Amino acid sequence: MAIFKGAGVAIVTPMKENFEVNYEKLEELIEFQIDQGTDSIIIAGTTGESSTLSMEEHKEVIEAAVRFTKHRIPVVAGTGSNCTATAVQLSKEAEEAGADGLLIVTPYYNKATQNGLIRHYTEIADSVKLPVIMYNVPSRTGCNILPETAAYLYKNVENIAGIKEATGSVAQAARTMYLTDGKIDMYSGEDGIVVPLLAIGAIGVISVWSNIAPKKVHDMCMKFFEGDIAGAAKIQLEAEPLVDALFSEVNPIPVKKALNLMGMEAGPLRMPLCEMEEKNAQKLAEVMKAYGLNVI
Numbered sequence: 001m002a003i004f005k006g007a008g009v010a011i012v013t014p015m016k017e018n019f020e021v022n023y024e025k026l027e028e029l030i031e032f033q034i035d036q037g038t039d040s041i042i043i044a045g046t047t048g049e050s051s052t053l054s055m056e057e058h059k060e061v062i063e064a065a066v067r068f069t070k071h072r073i074p075v076v077a078g079t080g081s082n083c084t085a086t087a088v089q090l091s092k093e094a095e096e097a098g099a100d101g102l103l104i105v106t107p108y109y110n111k112a113t114q115n116g117l118i119r120h121y122t123e124i125a126d127s128v129k130l131p132v133i134m135y136n137v138p139s140r141t142g143c144n145i146l147p148e149t150a151a152y153l154y155k156n157v158e159n160i161a162g163i164k165e166a167t168g169s170v171a172q173a174a175r176t177m178y179l180t181d182g183k184i185d186m187y188s189g190e191d192g193i194v195v196p197l198l199a200i201g202a203i204g205v206i207s208v209w210s211n212i213a214p215k216k217v218h219d220m221c222m223k224f225f226e227g228d229i230a231g232a233a234k235i236q237l238e239a240e241p242l243v244d245a246l247f248s249e250v251n252p253i254p255v256k257k258a259l260n261l262m263g264m265e266a267g268p269l270r271m272p273l274c275e276m277e278e279k280n281a282q283k284l285a286e287v288m289k290a291y292g293l294n295v296i
Helices: 025-037 055-069 085-098 112-125 147-157 171-181 191-201 216-224 228-238 240-248 253-262 278-291
Strands: 004-012 039-043 075-078 101-105 132-136 161-167 184-190 204-207
Touching: 004 216, 025 055, 039 055, 055 075, 055 085, 075 085, 085 101, 085 112, 101 112, 112 132, 112 147, 132 147, 147 161, 147 171, 161 171, 171 184, 171 191, 184 191, 191 204, 191 216, 191 228, 191 240, 204 216, 216 228, 228 240, 240 253, 240 278, 253 278
Parallel strands: 004 039, 004 204, 039 075, 075 101, 101 132, 132 161, 161 184, 184 204
Antiparallel strands: none
16 A cells, blocks of 8 residues: 555755754644645655754654654655665664655665665665655666666565656656556656656655645646546646746755745755855746745
8 A cells, every 4th residue: 555645745854044953843844734735744855955964863853753743644754875774774763753654765976786776775675664665866866776676676575665756757657667567656756747657657746846835736636636637737737937946956955945935934954055046046936926826
């Protein structure tokens, strides 16, 4: 059974001005997401600045998300690392914290082979009982889970349930679905092509866009599942300028800026991420207003 179906938010990690995690604000953001219909909270992923969280913070952020969500919707914890042993440790801690599933990015920088990926994901999955979503984003990691590898892991490791598909290639996604007989739980990792991936059998999205327009993303998925393909496509296409602006600089720079423009006080970014360039920030604000978002 899938961890969730529909719109999962790759939620930001709000920071105070001194760069400490702002847990009070995180609770507010989670409440906003649940009130707006989001189907799952994905905590401590790329958008959550996991790469600059300490091990202790990583554990505490996941624990906080579970506590704030109160089992109303599933919590999926990002627990990937370029070190298999570290990913195992993070995954065990997330399981102990009460997470409902794990999102595990491919090893980055050291660029594992396909055999290495099989060993990496197998060892992590075998260390826990939680369902695992593999996260394939080669543009950031330099490492691509080929469809054949994804299919092997899905078929041979019991708790590997799904894949977050962020290659940007519908063709690769289609081959992965073909090789798994359409059964792998695929989530779009690209906000710009959610409906196309739903059309080939994906069951939802892990979304940056959902941080600022959660009801829209949820409704898009629900319309598709209810057979209103035209309605889903309309929501997808209307958001194209916004999605483009949200990725005009490295994620999560623009989405944190967007939340701050909305008065939601997501706070600053941890270095080496830095504030958005002024011209891009102005364009983002214009697009947000045109989309109907409240920019203060």
